[in-house]
Amino acid sequence: xxSISINEKGGAAKRRDFQKDEITIGRxxxxxxxxxxxxxxxxHARIVARDGKMVILDLKSTNGTFVNGKRISAPQVVRPSDKxxxxxxIVQVLEPGAAGEAEADEGAEERPARGGRxxxxxxxxxxxxxxxxxxEDEGTSAEGTDQKPQPRPPKxxxxxxxxxxxxxxxxxxxxxxxxxxxxxxxxLQREVHQRLIEYLDLRRMxxxxxxxxxxxxxxxxxxxxxxxxxxxDVEIPDWVDRERLVNDVLNEALGLGxxxxxxxxxxxxxxxxxxxxQIYIERAGKLRLSDKTFSSNTAVLxxxxxxxxxxxxxxxESSPLVDARLKDGSRVNAIIPPLALKGPCITIRKFKKExxxxxxxxxxxxxxxxxxxxxxMCVKARRNMxxxxxxxxxxxxxLNCLSAFIPxxxxxxxxxxxxxxxxxxxxxxxxxxxPANIEGKGQITIRDLVKNCLRMRPDRIVVGECRxxxxxxxxxxxxxxHDGSLTTLHANTPRDALARLETMVLMSGMELPVRAIREQIxxxxxxxxxxxxxxxxxxxxxxxxxxxxxEVDIVTLQDIFYFKQEGFAADNKVKGxxxxxxxxxxxxxxxxxxxxxxxxxxxxxx
Numbered sequence: 001x002x003s004i005s006i007n008e009k010g011g012a013a014k015r016r017d018f019q020k021d022e023i024t025i026g027r028x029x030x031x032x033x034x035x036x037x038x039x040x041x042x043x044h045a046r047i048v049a050r051d052g053k054m055v056i057l058d059l060k061s062t063n064g065t066f067v068n069g070k071r072i073s074a075p076q077v078v079r080p081s082d083k084x085x086x087x088x089x090i091v092q093v094l095e096p097g098a099a100g101e102a103e104a105d106e107g108a109e110e111r112p113a114r115g116g117r118x119x120x121x122x123x124x125x126x127x128x129x130x131x132x133x134x135x136e137d138e139g140t141s142a143e144g145t146d147q148k149p150q151p152r153p154p155k156x157x158x159x160x161x162x163x164x165x166x167x168x169x170x171x172x173x174x175x176x177x178x179x180x181x182x183x184x185x186x187x188l189q190r191e192v193h194q195r196l197i198e199y200l201d202l203r204r205m206x207x208x209x210x211x212x213x214x215x216x217x218x219x220x221x222x223x224x225x226x227x228x229x230x231x232x233d234v235e236i237p238d239w240v241d242r243e244r245l246v247n248d249v250l251n252e253a254l255g256l257g258x259x260x261x262x263x264x265x266x267x268x269x270x271x272x273x274x275x276x277x278q279i280y281i282e283r284a285g286k287l288r289l290s291d292k293t294f295s296s297n298t299a300v301l302x303x304x305x306x307x308x309x310x311x312x313x314x315x316x317e318s319s320p321l322v323d324a325r326l327k328d329g330s331r332v333n334a335i336i337p338p339l340a341l342k343g344p345c346i347t348i349r350k351f352k353k354e355x356x357x358x359x360x361x362x363x364x365x366x367x368x369x370x371x372x373x374x375x376x377m378c379v380k381a382r383r384n385m386x387x388x389x390x391x392x393x394x395x396x397x398x399l400n401c402l403s404a405f406i407p408x409x410x411x412x413x414x415x416x417x418x419x420x421x422x423x424x425x426x427x428x429x430x431x432x433x434x435p436a437n438i439e440g441k442g443q444i445t446i447r448d449l450v451k452n453c454l455r456m457r458p459d460r461i462v463v464g465e466c467r468x469x470x471x472x473x474x475x476x477x478x479x480x481x482h483d484g485s486l487t488t489l490h491a492n493t494p495r496d497a498l499a500r501l502e503t504m505v506l507m508s509g510m511e512l513p514v515r516a517i518r519e520q521i522x523x524x525x526x527x528x529x530x531x532x533x534x535x536x537x538x539x540x541x542x543x544x545x546x547x548x549x550x551e552v553d554i555v556t557l558q559d560i561f562y563f564k565q566e567g568f569a570a571d572n573k574v575k576g577x578x579x580x581x582x583x584x585x586x587x588x589x590x591x592x593x594x595x596x597x598x599x600x601x602x603x604x605x606x
Contacts, residue, residue, distance in 0.1 A: 001017065001018065001019055001020070001021070001049070002017070002018040002020065002021060002022075002023055002047060002049050002054075002093070003015065003016070003017045003018075003093070003094040003095070004016055004018075004023075004047065004091055004092060004093055004094060005091070005092045005094055006033065006089055006090070006091045006092075007089065007090055008088050008089050008090075009088050009089070009090060013090075013092075015094065016033070018032060020032075021048065021049040021050065022046065022047070022048045022049070023046070023047050024043060024044075024045070024046050024047075024059070025040075025044050025045045025046070025047070025086055025091070026040065026041060026042050026043045026044045026045075026059075027040040027041060027042050027044065028042045028043075031043065031044075035086065035087060035089055037087050037088060037089075039063050039087040039088065040061075040063075040086065040087040040089075041059070041060075041061035041062050041063070043059045043061075044058075044059060044061045044065065044086055044087070045057065045058050045059055045061065045065045045084075045086055046059060047091075047093065050198075053077050054077065054078050054079070054093040055075050055076065055077055055078070055198065056072065056075070056076055056078050056084055057074075057075045057076075058072055058073070058074075063087060065084065065085070065086055066084070066085035067082055067083070067084055067085075068082055068083055069085075073225075074199055074222075074225065075198055075199055078093055079093070080092060080093055080094055080095060181239065182291050182293070184237065185240060185245075186277070186293045186295065188235075188236065188240065188245065189245065189248055189249055189252070189295050190295035190296060191230075191235075192223065192226055192227065192230070192245065192249045193249050193252055193253060193295050193299070195226050196219070196222055196223055196226060196249065196253060197253075199222055199226070215254065216250070216254055219250060219253055219254055220246065220250055223246050223249050223250055223253075224246055227242060227245060227246065248292075252294065252295060252299050252302075252303075255306075256303050256306065256307070257294050257299060257300075257303050258279060258290070258292035258293065258294065259271060259273075259303065259346075259348070261292065262279075262281055262290070262292075262348075263326070263328075263330070263348075263350065266352070267283050267284065268281050268282065268283050268350060269282050269283070269285075269349075269350055270282035270347070270348065270349055270350065270392065271346070271347070271348040271350070272287075272346075272347050272348075273294075273300060273344070273345060273346040273347075274342060274343075274345060275297065275300070275340075275342040275343030275344070275345065276293060276294040276295070276296055276297045276299065276300050276343055276344075277293045277294070278293075279292055279293065279294075282392075282537075284537055285533070285536065285537015285538060285539070286537050297343040297344055300343065300344040300346065301336065301344050303346070304322075304334045304336065304344060304346060307324050307326065307332055307334070307346075308322050308324045308332075308334070311324055311325065312434075313435065315334060315336060316336075317336075317337075317338065319435070320335060320336045320337070320338065320339045320340075321333070321334065321335040321336070321339060322334050322335075322435070323417050323418045324418055325418045325419055325420055326348070328350075328351065329351045329419070329420050329422060330348055330349060330350045330351050330420070331348070331349040331351070331418050331420050332346065332347070332348050332349075332418070333346070333347045334346050334347075349392075349420075351396075351420060351422070356397055356400065356401060357401060357404065358372040358375070358376070358401045358404070359372070361397075361398075361401060364538075364539075365538070365540070366394070366538075366539055366540055366541055367540070367541040367561075367578065368561075368578045370561075370580065370601075370602035371541060371544060371561050371578065371602075373599060373602055374544065374560065374561070374602055375401075375402060375405070375529070375544070376405045377588075377591075377598065378526070378527055378587075379402055379403075379405035379406060379484065379486075380405060380407070381587050381591065382483040382484035383483075383484065383526040383527050383587060384478040384483060384484065384485050384486075384524055384525055384526045384527070385402065385485075385486050385487075385525075385526065385527045385528075385529060386486075386487055386488070386489060386497060386501075386525055386527070386528050386529070387399050387402070387486070387487070387488040387489075387529045387531060388488070388489055388490075388491040388493075388494065388496070388497035388500075388528055388529065388530050388531065389488070389490070389491070389492075389530060389531030389532060389533075390490065390491075390492055390531075390532070390533060391490065392533055393531040393532055393533040393539055394531050394533065394539040395465075395488040395531050396420060396421070396464070396488065397539075398529060398531055398541070399421065399462070399464075399486055399487075399488055400421060400422050400423075402486055402529075403421065403423050403424075403425075403460075403462055403486060404424055406425060406460055406484070408425050408426070408427070409427070410425070410427065410459035410460055410484075411427050411429070411456075411457060411458050411459045411460070412425055412427060412428045412429070412458065412459065412460045412462060413428075413429045413431065413453040413456055413458040413460070413461055413462070414428065414429070414430050414431065414462045414463075414464065415431045415432075415433075415446055415449045415450055415453060415461070415462070415463045415464065415470075416430075416431070416432055416433070416446075416463075416464035416465075417432070417433050417446060417464065417465070418432070419432045420464065421462065421464060423462075429453075429456060429458075431449045431452075431453065432449075433445055433446050433448075433449060445470070446463070446466075446467070446468075446470045447468070447469050447470035447473055447508075450463060450470045450473040450474055450477065451473055454473075454477055454480075454482075458482060459482075459484070460482070460484050460485055460486070461474070461477050461482050461485040461486075462485065462486045462487070463485075463486075463487040463488075464487075464488065465487070465488045465489065465490075466487050466488070466489045466501075466504055467489075467504065468504055468507045468508070469504070469505075469507045469508030469509060470508075471489075471501060471504035471505050471507070471508070472504075472505045472508040472510060472520075473508075474487055475501070475505065475520050475521060475524040475525075476520075476524075478524035478525065479520065479523055479524045489501070489504070491530075492532075493530060493543070494528040494530050494543050494545040494557055494559075495557065497528050497530070498518075498521060498528075498547075498555050498557075501517075501521050501525070502514065502517050502518065502521070505517050505520070505521075514553070515553050518550065518553065518554075518555050519550060521547070521555055522547055522549055522550045522555045522556075525547050526546065526547060526587070527544065527545065527546055527547070527585075528543070528544075528545045528547065528557070529541060529543075529544055529545075530542050530543035530544075530545065532563075534574045535572075535574070536568075536572055536573045536574050538573070538574060540563050540574075541561075541563070542562060542563040543559055543561070543562045543563070544559070544560045544561040544562075545557050545558065545559050545560065546558050546560055546583075546585045546586070548586070558581075558583050558585075559581050559583070560580070560581060560583055560585055560603070561578060561579065561580055561581070562578070562579055562581065563576055563577070563578055563579075564576050564577055564578075564579050580602065580603050580604060581603075582603055582604065583603070584600070584603055588600070
């Protein structure tokens, strides 16, 4: 319901009540309030009641709409004390049911459309109950007929930051005290964003009709004008960087919010959003709390939607967690309430635009040159390899490096939950699993894809990660002519990796004897590459281990290389060295017998 008072300058004020939350003011019939004067445009202004606030919007009128003597160029929040000048008339909004200066006019709805006798214009404003969509103004002054001023954001009066939406109340979280400036900046960002939404909504911009560049440009102009108006009202402290504020609001409105800056920073390897007010980043293997925040949990949800929508994924209360990827291949996991109690949570594992080569891993001291040469020979000799390690240990990076050694003429089929492998060869088929739709149908699992790729005549099968029953199908593929296949799994040691393989085979639903499973593993897997992330943030290949066969019921292993830790340096960096055990793998002996040149010196490294 809207209640206003209106009077022509010098005349008595009258009150009007409307059983709607939006009215228009103008010179012609079709407006809720008809003011038949020459200095009033056909469609002059609109007043909207929204979220407990009253907003006045000028509809590109020729002579303008003024609030407290200042012409407005965009939507502006008004209070009962504010005087709105429309031509020669003064309009004030009233609280519903409150007694204002105007007297209620009981006969307002019965009077003729233009007040008085038919065809006669009167000095008093008139009212109808009909509203029309926004039209281009045809103001009466000659210089106004061709003007098409660009929309500008609201010049809002100072007000406290709006409270969070009701649905967010259960998600309010207590966090550690921050720098007051960080809290003030976050509040300011939220206020600008809220005014921007108000502006776009009230202007009724057809966002769907704009291309990306136009949308970003128009939104940026709107944000800059909002900030200018807030500066005029002394709402922005001097210490606030205006350009940073523009970029932060723009990124949150149309991009990925504060994540945009982190994604652009090549030194950051992981981004963890615990909730809207807490974002951790990993740089050089070390975690730290960022001073960046989202304006609200709703903004975090918006970012998740922008990530998952382009790849056909969804996230809602019925499906509150999702794995996805960004355009650059970075892996994303998102989980929302009711599962995430503190608010929507995002974890992003970044990947470099170009996959690392083994030479770069050698430079980072992840392995030695001899170990790199040995791994290359393993791939070219079509050894089946499993890369094992904990979360964040660098398994996928190592898998990318190993895949780079596959000869160009071979057909590679990759299978992943969220596509992130970066294969350089041209003859590459990339498969990605699919979750169920909203009806619970249409799911395609990793296991389905592994079974299918056996019919695709692959030379190499690369599974991004084995997590369940697909492990049995992967082992069978390794045992049936698809030598040289690669995969990863989570385990802390090579021996643990074997145990994990057993467990995941059992997850396939096949009731196989443990000995049969171990025989399958021993014959399928040739090498285990163990990756470890140390406390100082460094990642190293700690074991390159050959699966040598079976002894009774035990799968036997033999280390070829391992990392020997020798304590910590003064700066808490891990000290140690890579050691070659001197054991020569079986396939090297076979290659020597066939006359294929191999470098035996790498097994004597100390």
